[in-house]
Amino acid sequence: MTLGPYASFIIMSYVAVATVVAALIIWVIADYRSQKARLRDLEAAGAVRRSGRSAVDVK
């Protein structure tokens, strides 16, 4: 596969998309872990939902 005289523009486009998509995936995973950790800490400190069910268990 040859990309011709404008290879740098093509490569930069694909790298930019890969970088932003990777950032979105990392953001979603990191946020999930962060919220679960905060809920675990709150439950460990004695916070209970009105329903009485665990806030951490999302299954």
Place this chain on the structure above:
Amino acid sequence: MRETGLESALPALAPATISGAMTLIDLANPSRFLSLAGRILPWLAALTVLVLAVGLYQSATAPDDYQQGATVKIMFIHVPNAWLSMFVWGVMSVAALGTLVWRHPLADVAAKTAAPIGAAFTFLALLTGSLWGRPMWGTYWEWDARLTSVLILFLMYLGLMALWRAVEDPSRAARAAAVLTLVGAINIPIIKFSVDWWNTLHQPASVIRMGGSTLDRAFLIPLLVMAIGFTLLFLTLHIAAMRNEILRRRVRTLQMLQASKSA
């Protein structure tokens, strides 16, 4: 089926319609949504990876265009991002109606979490379009109707994200954001038809148009596969982000309960 009173209230509706309404009502329960999200996310993520892998392979092996050469490969990522920039605003507009009209408990969660993802896709559409424009048009940017209206869309996404951050109470922020989203939806047909209404440097529609696509199958198939892949990517990210937002609201509720106990 559980007896909820809905069946007797809507006797004229077909069973399938009632079943569809029941599914929506079931999904309105955040706990049920979390359970469903946990089950479907791994499968959706796997399907996204598979479709994007096929799309990337087809994009890499697609022939060069007789005018653009290999630069046509930018189109395979630019167009799906451009489509999604408008599609995500459409999703947010439906969610805004859900907030204002039906008061669906998950509508504002859906709208809030779609905004940063939509902003990312819009940014990529602008960036890849600019990187395609330099070798093909001789300029990175031109203040024509299509480019300017997409830039306005990007700024509107940022404005919505700022609004969500500025108002602490999610239900109050939801109503203001919903109104702003519906007002901003006016920009979507302007973006779509800008190339027909005004004399623009951006080329007119070549895929979704009256009379069928003008693209050769060698380019159309990779483009459609990539578009499906990016749409699946959006769905995966959106469901995951909605799950995070529900957990964030649980954190907020527990913190408030704890604060009221200790007061």
